[in-house]
Amino acid sequence: MAATGTVTARKAAWLDLDAVAAPSRAAVAGVRVAVACGIIGIWEALSASGLFFGDVVPSLAKIIPAMLGLLGQDVFWTNLQATAWETVAALAIGAVAGVACGITLGANEFLRKAYEPFLYYFSPTPRIILFPIMIMWFGIGIESKIALGALASFFPIALSTAAGMRGIERVLIRVGRSFRASGWQMATKIYLPAMRVPVLTGVRLGFGGGLITVLLAETKLSNKGLGYLVMQYYQRFDMATLYGLLIILFVLAGVSNALIGRWERAGR
Amino acid sequence: MSASAEPYLVIDNVLKRFGSGPEATVAVDHMSFDVKPGEFVSVIGPSGCGKSTLFNIIGGLLGDYEGEVRVGAERISGPHPSIGMVFQEESTFPWRSVIDNVAFPLELRGVPKAERHDRAHHFIDMVGLSGFAKHYPSQLSGGMKQRVSIARTLVSEPQILLMDEPFAALDEQTRLLLGDKILQIQQQLNQTTLLITHNLTEAVQLSDRIVVMTYRPGRLKRIVNIDLPRPRTSEVVGSDAFGHYVAEIWSDLREEASSGMMDAETTAARRNRPRG
Amino acid sequence: MAERTRLRDLAPITVGIASLAAIAVVAELLLLAGVLNRYILPLPSDVLVALVRLVREEDILSRMGLTAFEVLTSGFLVILAGVPLGVLLYRFRLMRAALEDWLGALAAAPIVLAFPLFLVLFGRGPKTIIIISFVYGLAPVVLKTQEGLTATRRVHVNVGRSLNMTPAQMFWKILFPSALPTIFTGIRLSWTFCLVTVVAVEFLVNLGGLGHLINELAERYDMPGAYAAITFVILLSMGFFIVLERIQSWLQPER
Numbered sequence: 179m180a181a182t183g184t185v186t187a188r189k190a191a192w193l194d195l196d197a198v199a200a201p202s203r204a205a206v207a208g209v210r211v212a213v214a215c216g217i218i219g220i221w222e223a224l225s226a227s228g229l230f231f232g233d234v235v236p237s238l239a240k241i242i243p244a245m246l247g248l249l250g251q252d253v254f255w256t257n258l259q260a261t262a263w264e265t266v267a268a269l270a271i272g273a274v275a276g277v278a279c280g281i282t283l284g285a286n287e288f289l290r291k292a293y294e295p296f297l298y299y300f301s302p303t304p305r306i307i308l309f310p311i312m313i314m315w316f317g318i319g320i321e322s323k324i325a326l327g328a329l330a331s332f333f334p335i336a337l338s339t340a341a342g343m344r345g346i347e348r349v350l351i352r353v354g355r356s357f358r359a360s361g362w363q364m365a366t367k368i369y370l371p372a373m374r375v376p377v378l379t380g381v382r383l384g385f386g387g388g389l390i391t392v393l394l395a396e397t398k399l400s401n402k403g404l405g406y407l408v409m410q411y412y413q414r415f416d417m418a419t420l421y422g423l424l425i426i427l428f429v430l431a432g433v434s435n436a437l438i439g440r441w442e443r444a445g446r
Numbered sequence: 447m448s449a450s451a452e453p454y455l456v457i458d459n460v461l462k463r464f465g466s467g468p469e470a471t472v473a474v475d476h477m478s479f480d481v482k483p484g485e486f487v488s489v490i491g492p493s494g495c496g497k498s499t500l501f502n503i504i505g506g507l508l509g510d511y512e513g514e515v516r517v518g519a520e521r522i523s524g525p526h527p528s529i530g531m532v533f534q535e536e537s538t539f540p541w542r543s544v545i546d547n548v549a550f551p552l553e554l555r556g557v558p559k560a561e562r563h564d565r566a567h568h569f570i571d572m573v574g575l576s577g578f579a580k581h582y583p584s585q586l587s588g589g590m591k592q593r594v595s596i597a598r599t600l601v602s603e604p605q606i607l608l609m610d611e612p613f614a615a616l617d618e619q620t621r622l623l624l625g626d627k628i629l630q631i632q633q634q635l636n637q638t639t640l641l642i643t644h645n646l647t648e649a650v651q652l653s654d655r656i657v658v659m660t661y662r663p664g665r666l667k668r669i670v671n672i673d674l675p676r677p678r679t680s681e682v683v684g685s686d687a688f689g690h691y692v693a694e695i696w697s698d699l700r701e702e703a704s705s706g707m708m709d710a711e712t713t714a715a716r717r718n719r720p721r722g
Numbered sequence: 723m724a725e726r727t728r729l730r731d732l733a734p735i736t737v738g739i740a741s742l743a744a745i746a747v748v749a750e751l752l753l754l755a756g757v758l759n760r761y762i763l764p765l766p767s768d769v770l771v772a773l774v775r776l777v778r779e780e781d782i783l784s785r786m787g788l789t790a791f792e793v794l795t796s797g798f799l800v801i802l803a804g805v806p807l808g809v810l811l812y813r814f815r816l817m818r819a820a821l822e823d824w825l826g827a828l829a830a831a832p833i834v835l836a837f838p839l840f841l842v843l844f845g846r847g848p849k850t851i852i853i854i855s856f857v858y859g860l861a862p863v864v865l866k867t868q869e870g871l872t873a874t875r876r877v878h879v880n881v882g883r884s885l886n887m888t889p890a891q892m893f894w895k896i897l898f899p900s901a902l903p904t905i906f907t908g909i910r911l912s913w914t915f916c917l918v919t920v921v922a923v924e925f926l927v928n929l930g931g932l933g934h935l936i937n938e939l940a941e942r943y944d945m946p947g948a949y950a951a952i953t954f955v956i957l958l959s960m961g962f963f964i965v966l967e968r969i970q971s972w973l974q975p976e977r
Contacts, residue, residue, distance in 0.1 A: 201816040209820035234842050291734030292741070299960040302914045304921040307933060307952050310940035314762050390832040397835070398926055405835070412838035420838065428831045435830055505884055524886070531884040535877040541899040541974070551885055554895070602885075 236418040245422030253407070254423075260402040261392060264320050268327025268388045273381055276332045280339025280380070294340060301333035305387075306394050313399065323395045323403070330391035331384030338383065342376025343369070378442035385438055389431060455481040455504070455529075455606050455640065460513035462499050473499040475663035476513070481606065481640050486632055488641045488649040489657045492699065492706040496664030497642045498534070501610040504640065505531045517606065530604030534611040538583040538594045544570060545579040547594050551602040569597040572631055589613075589620045593627065600631070607639045613648065622680040625651045629678050646699070647683060650674075650691045658695060661702040662709070670695055764946040772946035773954065780935060780947070782954065789931030792848055792920045796855035797913045804860050804912065805905060808867020818868060829861030837923050848930055855919040859912035866908025870901030906970045917962055921955060932958075 218238065224230065225237040233240075248254045283290045283297075305326065312322040312329075346369065354368040396405025404427060411420040462474040473496040481487045491497050502508040504515050506525035515522040517529065525531075538547050545566050546553075552562035570579055573593040583591050592612050599607065613621045625648060632639060632652075643649050649656050650672055658667040672691055674682055682688050746766040752758045753765050764772075776782040811818045811825075837854055844850040874897050882896045924933025932955050939948040 201819045205816055206820045209816055210824075213821065230843065288734050288737075291731070292738035295735070296738060296742075299963050300956065302918060302963060303956050303959040304918040304925070304933070306922045307925050307936050307955055309925075310936065310948050311952065313940075314945070386830060386832075390834065393832060393835050394922065394926060397838075408835065408838060412842070415842075417839075417842065424836050424839070427835060431832050432827050432830065507880060507883055525884045527886065529884075531881075533877045533880060535875070537875075537877040537881050539878065539896075539899070541902065550895075554885060554887060554891060 233415075233417045236421065240418040241421045241425075244416075244418035245425060248419055248422050248426070254426075257402055257404050257407045260320065261396065261404045264323045264392045264396075264403065265327060265385070265389050267324045268392060269331050269381070269385055271324070271328035272331030272384050272388060273335050275328070276335025276380065276384065277339050277377060279332070279336040280377075281343060283336070283340040284343025290340065290344075294337070297333055297337055301337060305330050305391055306398070309395050309398060312395075318399055320400075320402075323392050323400065326395050327388040327392040331388035334383035334387060335377070335380035338376050338380030339373065342373040342380075345376065346372045375442060378438065382435065382438040382442055386431070386435060389434075393427070454483060454518060455638070456514070456516040457500075457504070458514040458516065460500070460503060460511060460515060462496070462503060462508065462511045472663040474503070474511075475665045477659075477664065477666050478513075479657050479666065479669060481638060483638055484636045486639045486641070486652055486654045487657060488643055488653040488655075489659060490643055490646065490649045490695065490699065491659030491664060491667075492661045492703040493644055494706050494709070495659045495661045495702065497644070497659060498610060500664070501531075501608065501642045505529060505608055527602075528605040530599035530602055530607050532592075532595050532599050532607070532609040532612045534614050536583075536588065536591050536595075536615065538591050538598070540583050542582075543579065544575060544581050544583070544586070544594050547583070548597045548601055550598055566597070566601055569601045570594075572600070572634070573597045574627060589616050589624055592616065592624070596628075596631075600635070600637075605638060607637050608642075609639065610642045611644065612641075613645075614643075621645070621648060622651070622683070626680045628652060629676075633677055646692050646695060650688060650695070651678070651680060651682060656695060658698050659702075661706040667698055667702070761945070764949055768946040769949045769953065772944075772950035776935075776947060776950055776954065780939075780951075782932070782935060782951070785931045785935050786958070787931075788848065789920055789924065789933070792851050792855065792931065793913070793917050796852045796859060796916045796920070797909075799852070799856050800859045800863055800912045800916065801909055803856075804863030804908070805867050807860075808864045808905070808908075809871065811864060811868040812871040822865070822868070825861050825865055829865065833858050834919055834922060837926060841927065846927065846929060851920055851923050851929065854923055855916045858919045859916040862911040862915065863905070863908040866911070867901065867905050870904025870908075871897050873904065874900040903974055906973065910966045910970055913966055914963060917959055921959070 221235065222237055225235045279297075283294055308329065309322070309326055312326045316322040316325050350368055350372060351364075354364050359367060392403070393405040393408075396403035397409050398405075400406045404423070408420065408423060408427075411417075411423060457477055457479050460474055460477045461472065463470045463472050465471060475496075477500065479487070489497055489500065499508065503511050504522065506522050506529070509523040517526050520526065522529075539550070542550065545563060548570055549557075549562040549566040552565060557565075567579065570576060573596055575590060575593055575597070578586065578590065583594065586594070592615075596609075596612065613624055616624065628639075629652060631637060641649070641652060653672050656670045656672060658670065659665065660667045670691070674685070674687055674691075749758065749763060750766045753760055753763060811821065834854065840850050840854045844853055878896050878900060879892070882892045887895070920931070921933040923929070924931050925937050926933070928934050928937050932951070936948060936951045936955065939951055
């Protein structure tokens with residue numbers, strides 16, 4: 179070992195999270211613009227290259243007018259209304275049933291052990307395959323979509339509620355008891371406020387699952403709804419409008435998801 | 447490494463500022479002391495006095511400071527091979543068994559498996575974990591995990607063992623018993639040790655000398671020699687001399703600790719504005 | 723003592739399974755008594771018989787093979803692409819700051835709904851299903867890889883620094899093993915997405931494997947057959963998720 183000189187640290191500054199200053203807002207915005215421009219550039223290049231058959235990759239110059247045109251048509255708004263109604267109804271049914279079921283499972287250890295594994299493993303299965311059954315039970319109208327959507331939103335809400343109920347800090351319950359809170363007071367002053375966040379998390383997940391299930395069911399068999407509209411444009415091979423509609427749908431899904439997420443975080 | 451290159455840690459006028467300009471705060475202010483070969487020195491001070499900053503400087507994790515920390519004749523500005531660090535937080539690797547945790551530094555150096563396991567076993571025995579070599583940290587208690595960390599540091603046979611409140615997260619009784627373990631190891635290896643702590647009993651129980659720091663900025667308040675006989679065990683805490691040292695250092699520390707507490711309360715009052 | 727706890731754990735599971743069986747028996751009795759309509763709900767015993775028929779006549783096992791092939795191909799592609807992308811996202815903080823939210827939005831977006839586009843772009847075939855499944859499953863692995871690396875405990879990094887480790891050692895011996903459980907969680911999520919997507923798209927567009935079979939049977943009004951196929955796919959998916967979990971905990975016995 180050398181007796182003199184200086185020992186220096188190896189250059190591994192990128193590992194040292196504190197040492198690297200957080201990227202500036204301008205840089206972040208710059209990267210975002212660059213990435214967006216890159217994607218659009220590649221898209222337009224593909225569109226112009228003629229590699230794909232016909233209008234499969236239409237230029238933005240076609241997609242954007244088609245999208246705006248769609249927003250100006252009644253057909254979009256009536257179908258949006260149908261999908262919104264189906265989703266909201268499905269979510270309402272799924273949420274009421276899910277919260278009730280979640281509370282039951284959360285409160286009783288035996289029931290939880292007996293039934294939660296089924297919910298847990300059933301929850302992520304491809305629920306759309308239950309659609310034929312829903313059609314037999316509820317017909318081909320909106321009822322079968324609501325039923326399937328309710329089924330999809332039920333599971334995450336039930337699981338999240340049950341987990342939230344179990345996750346309540348035991349000491350809070352003991353505090354409530356020590357103040358001799360009544361059963362009703364325990365429910366409204368301790369359990370419900372403490373479970374707000376997990377229940378809302380379940381609602382957000384249930385909304386996502388319900389919406390996508392309703393839309394997929396509409397693509398399969400229906401005569402209204404945005405999923406139905408997707409299939410209409412696909413069958414007419416109106417690609418520009420199809421892209422426009424999907425963009426609108428992704429934005430709608432993202433915005434509603436973010437709104438519920440904000441409500442959820444406000445509970446913390 | 448020849449025997450004549452005596453390890454000798456010198457902290458010479460060390461100053462560390464965080465930030466720059468008028469907002470700069472001084473964490474460590476012109477600290478000077480040294481650690482002689484085979485000696486056990488503790489640095490004690492109230493929470494927030496810059497002890498951990500000092501630990502990071504000596505360990506070479508904070509290269510940018512004024513003054514000098516020297517090992518032999520070398521100024522430290524990066525991790526030095528002759529200093530072994532034990533961290534305050536639980537730092538065993540959960541994905542490695544005890545033996546692979548302890549053998550880790552040897553593995554980095556490319557020591558063949560049989561040999562590094564041999565050497566690791568030696569130190570696992572030394573910290574009293576014989577029979578736990580194949581266990582994973584998740585199967586061990588907090589005190590056992592900290593002993594794994596200590597064995598992992600000792601396995602590279604550092605000339606100076608540098609520890610930052612290694613027992614802070616443990617209960618008082620475990621802490622006393624682990625103190626015995628440290629005393630024993632120190633005896634056995636004649637290990638030069640620098641311990642950073644805020645625990646009075648721990649410092650007096652283990653040290654030859656105690657460096658008392660002031661609260662913000664962290665300055666040297668004074669150095670106390672602990673003339674308790676060695677070999678020691680935790681039973682020493684019952685002796686009159688022990689009580690005397692504790693009282694003496696507490697009278698130095700009290701003022702610093704209370705200004706630290708007041709500071710913490712003001713910050714809390716400023717930060718936690720009533721909600722709603 | 724151990725036996726008693728095992729018994730205590732078994733009791734609720736038995737009750738759970740027994741109540742499913744009880745529902746089937748009650749349904750059977752109600753159907754036989756004519757209280758429930760057989761055109762809406764087939765006899766559970768017929769469904770059981772139909773399951774045998776599916777194996778013999780409908781080639782359900784080779785369809786299962788096709789579905790499994792699509793799921794596994796897209797699943798491994800997701801790992802091959804997703805883990806390196808996650809590492810890049812971790813390595814370049816600017817990229818992470820700029821793109822993490824976008825990836826999160828992508829993960830939450832109902833991409834499956836774009837299946838008509840994929841059909842037009844890539845044709846009707848297993849290739850298209852694999853591509854949709856890959857696109858849908860990619861985000862969780864990328865995000866979880868990045869999350870796991872970022873969550874590496876600071877003290878572990880400091881242990882590495884105090885031992886003067888090279889960046890490569892730091893990555894392979896500290897960051898990567900520390901992130902591994904989170905990466906596995908991402909893979910498990912992605913593979914779940916892949917299975918669901920593959921079956922759903924097969925069902926929606928009448929292509930190939932198990933999803934296609936369900937659609938066919940339903941369109942033929944083969945009620946017991948459709949119920950049997952649906953039950954089969956659901957049980958299969960549940961088994962798949964259980965196996966994924968088992969693999970994950972088997973790969974990390976220490977935690």
